[in-house]
Amino acid sequence: MATMRWLVVLLVTVVITFSVFPNDVEAQKKLYVGGTQSLTGPFAEDSAAVLAAIEDYVRYVNETKNMAPWRKEKFPAxxxxxVLWRDDELKPAKALSIYEELKAKGMMVARISGSPIALALKDKMWEDRMGATSMATGPYYLTPPQSCLTYYPIYTDSMAAIADWFKASWKETRKPKVAYLTADNAMGRSIEIPEMKAYLEKVGYEFAGTQYVPLVPTSPPTTQLTWLKEKGVDLALGIMINPGAQPTVKEMVRLGMGPFQPHKMTFGTGAPGHSAVLAEAMGPLGDGYVCAGSFRPMDDLTVLGIKFCHELQDKYRPGKRVTHIMYQAGILEGMIQVEALRLAMQEVPFEKLTRRDVLEKGFFKIKNLETGKISSTPLTYGEGDIEGVDQIRIDQVQKGKVVEVGLTPLRNIFTRK
Amino acid sequence: MGSHFGAVQESYAQDLAIFRTKLHWGALFAFLLFLFTCPLFFSDRMLTIMTMIGIAVISVHGLNILTGYCGQISIGHAGFMAVGGYASAILCAKLGFPFWIALPCGALTAGIAGLIFGLPSLKIKGFYLIMATIAAQFIIIWTIIQLRSITGGPDGLSVPKPAIGSIVLSSKANYFYLVMAFTCLATLLAKNIVRTRTGRAFIAIRDNDLAAEVMGISLWSYKLQAFFIGCVYAGVAGSLLIHYYSFASIDQFPFMDSVWYLGMLIVGGMGSTTGAIMGAVALRLLDEFITMVGPVLSAAVAPQAAASLALISHGLVIIIFLIFEPRGLHHRWEMIKAYFRLWPFSHEE
Structure with a gap:
């Protein structure tokens, strides 16, 4: 106990020291990008890749003042x-205090790291007129008010795109049977809206029902797949991340289900279940897997955007490269946030810049932002138009490689209220 | 009457009083003054953190009554919070009830849910009761998802901001005052509940339920009362949480929160009102500390160094407390007080 007194004295001294001396004195003109990340939990790998890309992109802009190699515009010299970021662990309560902290530090752009965070922060961000890029693309964004912007299609539109593509190649006279095989969380269940089911039935599907798979399954979803098999489902649609999609596809193959298996069934997911990640991890075992709105494989150097990703990594992280596909998402988020700041500063001087300016004169003024073909189409935003792309690329794994099989217009499934 | 040293109680009422000395009253006054003036010198972020701490404290008080005092371990507390939160949200958003009516209704609904899921406690205890309460968490969340037309299912439900008359509690400061008022009230109630006949019955059941029954304590009645009271607290906390977000979503009540609430109780000290507060404050502050050091660590060590830091640190803190201080921070605080009470005449060399 004798040492306890000294510990108390030490603690008080530390507290006083930190209170009296200011942390830093900022003289230069500085703007922040980044925002909340989910480095802990099921999106940890995705978020880490996004963060690395945002950091690299910001270094690139700071050094060159260029926006991208294929663009002529310059960022103010x-x-x-x-980059400012914090790990929210995909916990809404934590994201809330992080949001307040970053806002207090003067951040005028933000980001959403997952559906739980989106549901908790969406309205607050609108109240604060904070524009945000988002890794989650649930249909809840389409209910006004809106200041969260997506860079791949809303989940329900991805599902509609796969349904359209599948229906176009349907040869039999009977109606194809469709069912949901989706992640058992807010993200996965967000496709279960009446408008989605109505659309599927309208385009000629017979709806069989829904099966859920844990976001990160701890055992193969045998029961769910057997149910689909017994129901004679032709197309299974769902929103999953790769840790969920991979064991599901593996078990499908074991049960003889798939487009190239005895029981013909196609499994299609939205962007979070990127086909490039699945193809790389599973090879030909993943053949037939379909993904809508996915990013392209990181080794496809014919794509300008991916070449840019490689150039950034060559320069800023040689020896510790990020091969995860979500690096592309980070580059997109960086591009969108920085573009919003650049556009806003064309109308409002730096000293007078506010969050509202960045949202209304920045984010909402982004038109046809060329992303080097990282996103399905160039990105366009506006008030009431938060879904950046207007077409959805559909990829399929064939012979262990990702093959582009279609490009479908947005169907805007969710009724805008 | 001659003069005397220290705090000597001269009547039974004095001995029972919560605030017995001038120092106690002074500390209470200083604390309330501090709470009242917080919004004047704290940022929105600090107010958000303190508001979330306040809500956690209310929830942990409930768990403390149920687990700490009555010995009925529950790992479904976040589920009961969800019941209270959603009931309150539905009443406000769908039926247009004012917040002041919706909140007690939500708390009551959570209490009734507690009664239902508490029924197995009459037959089972220990590990089996833990499993039953875990089931409660999952059943509640599953039910919320299925009742889509009422609850909004996985898409959630927008909730209007609470208002007192014409004053809408939309600012951080307003809501901070509201939550702190409830926190103080919940603390006072919790402190008093355990000093009543009911509270003593809870403790008797916790210490030895067979002996308690032999003494004439109705296990059936008191165990259910503990579930009811504990879940009413959870309901209040859930309701305050939902109204703070202005949005009800199942993701706000994850299973792991139920585990962490129990962790808060372990860190603070089970069976102590002060311990419940200390545990909630300690783990929430640890959470915030981890959030702040994450980017620093990431830059200094490796990009992935910050990942899962909170999970690891929470788990580690709980293990350390279970091994080295199973009676929690409250016990350590009592020891510190005892030391300074005797200082400079320490027991130790």
Whole structure:
């Protein structure tokens, strides 16, 4: 106990020291990008890749003042960008205090790291007129008010795109049977809206029902797949991330289900279940897997955007490259946030810039932002138009490789209220 | 009457009083003054953190009554919070009830849910009761998802901001005052509940339920009362949480929160009102500390160094407390007080 007194004295001294001396004195013109990340939990790998890309992109802009190799516009020379981020662990309560902290530090752009965070922060961000890029693309975004912007299609539109593509190649006279095989969380269940089912029935499907798979399954979803098999389902649609999609596809193959298996069934997911990740991990075992709105494989150097990703990594992280596909998402998020700041500063001087300016004169003024073909189409935003792309690319795994099989217009499934 | 040293109680009422000395009253006054003036010098972020701590404290008080005092371990507390939160949200958003009516209704609904899921406690205890309460968590969330037309299912439900008359509690400061008022009230109630006949019955059941029954304590009645009271607390916390977000979503009540609430109780000290507060404050502050050091660690060590830091640190803290201080922070605080009470005449060399 004698040492306890000294511990108390030490603690008080530390507290006083930190209170008296200011942390830093900022003289230069600085703007922040980044925002909340989910480095802990099921999206940890995705978020880490996104963060790495945002950091690399910001270094690129700071050094070159270029927006991208294929763009002529320049970022203001006297302004420095800095990445601010915190790990929200995909917990809404934590994201809330992080959001307040970053806002207090002067951040004028934000990001959403997953559906739980989106549901908790969406309205608050609108109240604060904070524009945000989002890794989650649930249909809940389409209910106004809106300041969260997506860079791949809303989940329900992805499902509609796969349904359209599948129906176009349907040869039999009977109606194809469709069912949901989706992640058992807010993200996965967000496709279960009446408008989605109505659309599927309208385009000629017979709806069989829904089966859920844990976001990260701890055992193969045998029961769910057997149910689909017994129901004679032709197309299973769902929103899953790769840790969920991979064991599901593996078990499908074991049960003889798939487009190239005895029981013909196609399994299609939205963007979070990127086909490039699945193809790389599973090879030919993943043949037939379909993904809508997915990013392209990281080794496809014919794509300008991916070449840019490689150039950034060559320069800023040689020896510790990020091969995860979500690096592309980070580049997109960086591009969108920085573009919003650049556009806003064309109308409002740095000293007078507010969050509302960045949202209304920045994010909402982004039109046909060329992303080097990382996104399905160039990105366009506006008030009431938060779904950046207007077409959805559909990829399929064939012989262990990702093959583009279609490009479908957005169906805008969710009724805009 | 001659003068005397220290706090000597001269009547039974004095001995029973919660605030017995001038120092106690002074500390209470200083604390309330601090709470009242917080919004004047704290940022929105600090107010958000303190608001979330307040809500956690209310919830942990409930769990403390149920687990700490009555010995009925529950790992479904977040589920009961969801019941209270959703009931309150539905009443406000769908039926247009004012917040002040919706909140007690939500708390009551959570209490009734507690009664239902508490029924197995009459037949089972220990590990089996833990499993039953885990089931409660999952059944509640599953039910919320299925009742889509009422609850909004996985898409959630927008909730209007609470209002007192014409004053809408939309600012951080307003809501902070509201939550702190409830936290103080919940603490006072919890402190008093355990000093009543009911509270003593809870403790008797926790210490030895067979002996308690032999003494004439109705296990059936008191165990259910503990579930009811504990879940009413959870309902209040859930309701305050939902109204703070202005949005009800199942993701706000994950299973792991139920585990962490129990962790807060372990860290603070089971069977102590002060311990419940200390545990909730300690783990929430640890959470915030981890959030702040994450990017620093990531930059200094490796990009992935910050990942799962909170999970690891929470788990580690709980293990350390279970091994080295199973009676929690409250016990350590009592020891510190005892030391300074005797200082400079320490027991130790």
């Amino acid at each position: 006297d302004i420095t960008l800095e």
